[in-house]
Amino acid sequence: xxxxxxxxxxxxxxxxxxxxxxxxxxxxxxxxxxxxxxxxxxxxxxxxxxxxxxxxxxxxxxxxxxxxxxxxxxxxxxxxxxxxxxxxxxxxxxxxxxxxxxxxxxxxxxxxxxxxxxxxxxxxxxxxxxxxxxxxxxxxxxxxxxxxxxxxxxxxxxxxxxxxxxxxxxxxxxxxxxxxxxxxxxxxxxxxxxxxxxxxxxxxxxxxxxxxxxx
Amino acid sequence: xxxxxxxxxxxxxxxxxxxxxxxxxxxxxxxxxxxxxxxxxxxxxxxxxxxxxxxxxxxxxxxxxxxxxxxxxxxxxxxxxxxxxxxxxxxxxxxxxxxxxxxxxxxxxxxxxxxxxxxxxxxxxxxxxxxxxxxxxxxxxxxxxxxxxxxxxxxxxxxxxxxxxxxxxxxxxxxxxxxxxxxxxxxxxxxxxxxxxxxxxxxxxxxxxxxxxxx
Amino acid sequence: xxxxxxxxxxxxxxxxxxxxxxxxxxxxxxxxxxxxxxxxxxxxxxxxxxxxxxxxxxxxxxxxxxxxxxxxxxxxxxxxxxxxxxxxxxxxxxxxxxxxxxxxxxxxxxxxxxxxxxxxxxxxxxxxxxxxxxxxxxxxxxxxxxxxxxxxxxxxxxxxxxxxxxxxxxxxxxxxxxxxxxxxxxxxxxxxxxxxxxxxxxxxxxxxxxxxxxx
Amino acid sequence: xxxxxxxxxxxxxxxxxxxxxxxxxxxxxxxxxxxxxxxxxxxxxxxxxxxxxxxxxxxxxxxxxxxxxxxxxxxxxxxxxxxxxxxxxxxxxxxxxxxxxxxxxxxxxxxxxxxxxxxxxxxxxxxxxxxxxxxxxxxxxxxxxxxxxxxxxxxxxxxxxxxxxxxxxxxxxxxxxxxxxxxxxxxxxxxxxxxxxxxxxxxxxxxxxxxxxxx
DNA sequence: TATGAATGAGGATTCATTCAT
DNA sequence: TATGAATGAATCCTCATTCAT
Numbered sequence: 001x002x003x004x005x006x007x008x009x010x011x012x013x014x015x016x017x018x019x020x021x022x023x024x025x026x027x028x029x030x031x032x033x034x035x036x037x038x039x040x041x042x043x044x045x046x047x048x049x050x051x052x053x054x055x056x057x058x059x060x061x062x063x064x065x066x067x068x069x070x071x072x073x074x075x076x077x078x079x080x081x082x083x084x085x086x087x088x089x090x091x092x093x094x095x096x097x098x099x100x101x102x103x104x105x106x107x108x109x110x111x112x113x114x115x116x117x118x119x120x121x122x123x124x125x126x127x128x129x130x131x132x133x134x135x136x137x138x139x140x141x142x143x144x145x146x147x148x149x150x151x152x153x154x155x156x157x158x159x160x161x162x163x164x165x166x167x168x169x170x171x172x173x174x175x176x177x178x179x180x181x182x183x184x185x186x187x188x189x190x191x192x193x194x195x196x197x198x199x200x201x202x203x204x205x206x207x208x209x210x211x212x213x214x215x
Numbered sequence: 216x217x218x219x220x221x222x223x224x225x226x227x228x229x230x231x232x233x234x235x236x237x238x239x240x241x242x243x244x245x246x247x248x249x250x251x252x253x254x255x256x257x258x259x260x261x262x263x264x265x266x267x268x269x270x271x272x273x274x275x276x277x278x279x280x281x282x283x284x285x286x287x288x289x290x291x292x293x294x295x296x297x298x299x300x301x302x303x304x305x306x307x308x309x310x311x312x313x314x315x316x317x318x319x320x321x322x323x324x325x326x327x328x329x330x331x332x333x334x335x336x337x338x339x340x341x342x343x344x345x346x347x348x349x350x351x352x353x354x355x356x357x358x359x360x361x362x363x364x365x366x367x368x369x370x371x372x373x374x375x376x377x378x379x380x381x382x383x384x385x386x387x388x389x390x391x392x393x394x395x396x397x398x399x400x401x402x403x404x405x406x407x408x409x410x411x412x413x414x415x416x417x418x419x420x421x422x423x424x425x426x427x428x429x430x
Numbered sequence: 431x432x433x434x435x436x437x438x439x440x441x442x443x444x445x446x447x448x449x450x451x452x453x454x455x456x457x458x459x460x461x462x463x464x465x466x467x468x469x470x471x472x473x474x475x476x477x478x479x480x481x482x483x484x485x486x487x488x489x490x491x492x493x494x495x496x497x498x499x500x501x502x503x504x505x506x507x508x509x510x511x512x513x514x515x516x517x518x519x520x521x522x523x524x525x526x527x528x529x530x531x532x533x534x535x536x537x538x539x540x541x542x543x544x545x546x547x548x549x550x551x552x553x554x555x556x557x558x559x560x561x562x563x564x565x566x567x568x569x570x571x572x573x574x575x576x577x578x579x580x581x582x583x584x585x586x587x588x589x590x591x592x593x594x595x596x597x598x599x600x601x602x603x604x605x606x607x608x609x610x611x612x613x614x615x616x617x618x619x620x621x622x623x624x625x626x627x628x629x630x631x632x633x634x635x636x637x638x639x640x641x642x643x644x645x
Numbered sequence: 646x647x648x649x650x651x652x653x654x655x656x657x658x659x660x661x662x663x664x665x666x667x668x669x670x671x672x673x674x675x676x677x678x679x680x681x682x683x684x685x686x687x688x689x690x691x692x693x694x695x696x697x698x699x700x701x702x703x704x705x706x707x708x709x710x711x712x713x714x715x716x717x718x719x720x721x722x723x724x725x726x727x728x729x730x731x732x733x734x735x736x737x738x739x740x741x742x743x744x745x746x747x748x749x750x751x752x753x754x755x756x757x758x759x760x761x762x763x764x765x766x767x768x769x770x771x772x773x774x775x776x777x778x779x780x781x782x783x784x785x786x787x788x789x790x791x792x793x794x795x796x797x798x799x800x801x802x803x804x805x806x807x808x809x810x811x812x813x814x815x816x817x818x819x820x821x822x823x824x825x826x827x828x829x830x831x832x833x834x835x836x837x838x839x840x841x842x843x844x845x846x847x848x849x850x851x852x853x854x855x856x857x858x859x860x
Numbered sequence: 861t862a863t864g865a866a867t868g869a870g871g872a873t874t875c876a877t878t879c880a881t
Numbered sequence: 882t883a884t885g886a887a888t889g890a891a892t893c894c895t896c897a898t899t900c901a902t
Binding site: 035036037038039040041120122123124125126127128130133134137138141164165168169171172175176178179180182183185186187189190191196199200203204206207208209210211212213 | 342377393401424
Binding site: 556563595605615620633640 | 778851
């Protein structure tokens with residue numbers, strides 16, 4: 001992108017698109033469209049339009065609709081995983097605090113962002129994309145559960161928590177979040193004006209920690 | 216199919232008149248196909264074949280693919296609702312017991328049956344079928360939550376449970392079930408041979424009741 | 431149709447359909463439907479419903495849609511032809527009078543009746559039913575023209591009319607009628623409330639007879 | 646197709662970009678097919694093949710079969726109307742001469758060209774396309790009649806013609822032409838080798854002018 | 861004879877994909 | 882690299898026709 005316009009008579013492109021941004025823009029557009037209509041229901045034309053390009057251009061970067069779909073899931077979720085795990089590394093403090101922190105961060109980083117569409121997509125298309133589903137299950141679900149399981153295990157070890165099956169307890173810590181993530185989009189227009197997500201999280205943390213507490 | 220043809224001269228009827236049975240058979244077949252592939256990805260031909268009829272027959276009973284889809288959701292869910300509420304009426308005993316009973320019954324009646332496909336369908340197609348989604352939200356989700364909320368309120372009143380926001384607490388009692396319902400199908404082939412649902416339910420009940428208990 | 435009901439307990443069929451009437455009823459219904467929608471656009475189901483029977487019944491009397499179509503044209507037009515020629519036989523008086531009489535009778539017997547739909551049908555479907563078209567051309571068009579040509583020839587012979595090509599003059603005597611027949615249906619809803627057909631006929635006769643008159 | 650391939654390595658393009666030419670080509674092809682088979686009987690595949698494209702291409706330019714049909718009528722007839730009226734403006738000379746000229750021009754511009762198919766189409770499909778029919782009636786039929794009516798009125802004013810209802814007389818001047826237009830296609834294969842259209846027109850003009858002449 | 865459920869071929873329409881420009 | 886015209890396979894849907902009742 002030239003700082004100084006070298007061809008002043010060419011007035012059109014006020015802002016030049018950096019080549020490298022294209023694929024990301026297309027993936028971002030595709031995420032929206034796939035989430036809204038599902039894989040089969042999504043039209044590449046809509047993806048292209050939303051990305052500000054034409055159908056042909058999509059094929060410059062992605063071999064097929066299927067390849068684009070996979071890219072959407074992988075490229076969107078992989079950075080999120082890294083972010084999640086980095087966060088976990090940095091955690092200090094009691095298991096209770098860590099658990100609460102993880103729950104709130106999940107919501108902040110996934111539940112409220114465009115990422116929230118991915119779980120819905122996987123749920124909807126799992127039968128049609130087994131390999132992708134397996135990838136997601138192993139790289140996201142399981143990893144997420146392990147993260148949480150580690151926290152719970154620590155809490156058991158240091159006497160904060162009761163002795164429970166840690167993997168199951170981890171799932172139970174996450175499932176109200178996952179479910180809210182998925183369901184909120186679906187019922188967005190049905191839910192009473194202000195369903196209070198904050199209170200939902202607070203209550204979940206409260207009930208869960210009370211439930212698992214040693215005492 | 217008899218190994219020995221007993222009436223060789225009877226030239227096997229090309230089709231049977233089954234007027235009354237047909238619609239249900241088609242709806243049942245369609246439930247499977249829609250759950251597996253989503254609305255857009257489902258082929259009417261597959262529905263027909265699975266129902267043992269031809270494409271044309273589907274159109275004798277349903278005006279369009281969309282009409283069939285709506286029928287699948289409504290006809291499948293409406294009896295389930297009735298069943299659920301009837302069950303609730305009959306409940307007696309402590310709030311703790313009722314809650315546990317409701318959780319286990321939900322799993323028995325929905326989580327483990329073909330009905331489990333409906334929540335997935337709604338999640339996947341909510342954006343494409345707003346009216347149907349609203350119907351489902353009001354007639355199923357909200358009703359289910361109210362049922363559970365009633366139990367919790369009763370527990371609070373009679374001193375079994377702590378004072379919490381009853382609607383939110385109701386959602387939190389259900390969401391691990393809902394989520395498991397949806398996710399189990401998606402990750403069926405990924406999950407380690409024996410993920411123990413029974414233990415998952417037990418642990419949920421245990422943690423939840425501990426969490427909400429007065430003392 | 432029994433004048434006295436002999437089976438008073440059977441309350442349904444207030445009027446019994448005489449078997450022999452069925453085909454005619456179906457043909458009459460089919461005429462309407464074919465005229466309205468054309469051959470390809472007509473649905474046998476509509477024909478059946480309008481005839482008060484079911485689709486299957488139509489096939490008891492007609493081998494196929496095509497056969498029904500041909501029957502409609504032939505059965506409707508054949509009696510009309512006979513009627514027309516009988517009328518012609520009976521004509522007496524001057525050629526002028528005969529011509530006027532023929533014009534008015536044509537309108538009365540064809541232009542204003544359900545028969546008027548047939549010319550439209552033939553025009554619309556000629557390309558698809560060459561044999562039927564040829565039949566119509568020879569048995570109806572040509573015969574009609576010959577009838578009129580005979581009158582004109584007589585007028586020329588007896589000095590009422592100028593010497594003209596009789597076949598062409600015959601066509602010209604008929605074409606405003608044929609055209610009005612066809613066009614009136616098409617533009618029925620467009621034409622100003624009261625297009626005066628009577629005046630149209632009067633003027634045609636007036637101009638035509640003036641045009642062909644010897645003096 | 647050259648007998649000798651001159652550039653054997655050039656792998657013949659599967660298709661050409663012809664954006665501007667396409668719509669007209671498709672409309673022209675569609676005119677033929679619709680005229681031949683009617684709206685319902687026409688197959689888009691045939692239209693496409695005749696236009697040298699594939700089915701999909703038709704949908705690049707026309708939203709539906711119905712839209713294509715309407716475009717055929719409007720685009721084909723509108724230029725013809727303009728042409729007709731321009732011609733009328735330029736007319737000079739006696740009313741008799743004008744009338745004769747109009748009749749002959751109509752035949753030259755419509756009766757003998759592909760345009761002749763349009764009246765047939767309208768007659769056949771009027772019931773199915775009321776809006777289009779109204780458009781045609783107002784923009785073509787009425788306008789044509791007014792044109793002719795003007796000529797006749799002029800003839801009456803300047804004493805060439807008798808006093809008659811001008812609109813009706815206009816219709817009568819046109820109807821043998823319209824009818825011949827429509828009927829000629831229908832009975833093309835039935836009519837005796839050489840039905841002499843020229844003589845038909847001559848005779849019509851002769852009879853009509855005699856009929857309407859003052860003297 | 862009459863019914864109408866069931867069939868299945870046929871045609872409209874959509875859209876992922878290709879490719880000349 | 883980007884475009885978008887063109888393709889054609891896939892799929893919904895209709896309806897003439899058949900046939901068990």
